Amino acid sequence: MQVYDYLSLSIDTTSVAIVIFTLITMAVLLSLSPQTANSQFLPSPSSANQAGNTVEHKGSHKAPSPSEGNTIDPSSLHPQSNTTSPGCINYNPSTRKITVSCSSPVRLTDIDNKLHDISILAKQSANGVWFLNANLVIAKGATLHIDSTDTKWLKISSKLTRGAGIAKKAPAYIVDVHGSLKIDSVKITSWDPTTNYYAITNGSRTGSGVFIFGSPRPSIVVENNTTGTTDITNSEIAYLGYEQGKHKGGSGLSYYYGGDGSNIRNNDIHHVVLWTIYFWRRSHDY
Secondary structure, eight states: OHHHHHHHHHHHHHHHHHHHHHHHHHHHHHHSOHHHHHHTTSOOHHHHHHHHHHHHHHHTTOOOOGGGTTOOOGGGTSOOOSSSOGGGEEEETTTTEEEEOOSSOEEHHHHHHHHOOTTTEEEEETTTEEEEOSEEEEOTTOEEEEETTTOSEEEEESSOOOOTTOOOOOSSOEEEESSEEEEESOEEEEEBTTTTBOOOOOOEEOTTSOEEOOOOOOEEEEOTTOSSOEEEESOEEEEEOOOOOTTOOOOSEEEESOOTTOBEESOEEEEETTOEEEOSSOOBTO
């Protein structure tokens, strides 16, 4: 009986100690503020900001969706030129003619930054593929650079855009040079948007005076009143011009007694109809 009483007393004493320890622990936990108790489970402000910035960075470079086509807004790729006055780049919708009259050199990016109209000039890829759907005139005293700075391939539409209020135009678009044109390390061709391929129905002629008329294709024309040279170097020029018949135009690339002193070297010029060069004096490095 004495042993039993001793064991009972020991068990009761242990139970009381456990209860007291539990009460003390609960009191300590309750004395902690919610902010202190939860702080160990929250990220630090610096780590939270870093995570937020990472998400924002990824979202700011969203790839174009298929519904947006392959046209990329060039304003996100190239800043506005600080050397070109917007007033020296103009567009006439009645003739679908872009005119460059800037005193400082201009590139396709400058034209696009001014017009912001993909129905006229569209940048189709970030690596510099452009689609021109208009005439392009370089005025006297002006200079246009088409080079690897912002261009890999310039495709010129072989299909004229017609509509209400648009004056009668030439059969095909032209790059008309009265000033100076510098083409280097690029590709320039016609492009048929209906077939998504080069315009290839250029026509032909034989020595017996038989002409097979071609469908209109764009051309590059250096006029006889140019104020500078039209240099073409390290480039591919192709699928321009078309057969129009005897004593007719249609030359894909022509220097018509203009551009004296121009450099034409190290190029691949092919599938260009009747490309002609008439100089008062021979061009350099031709």
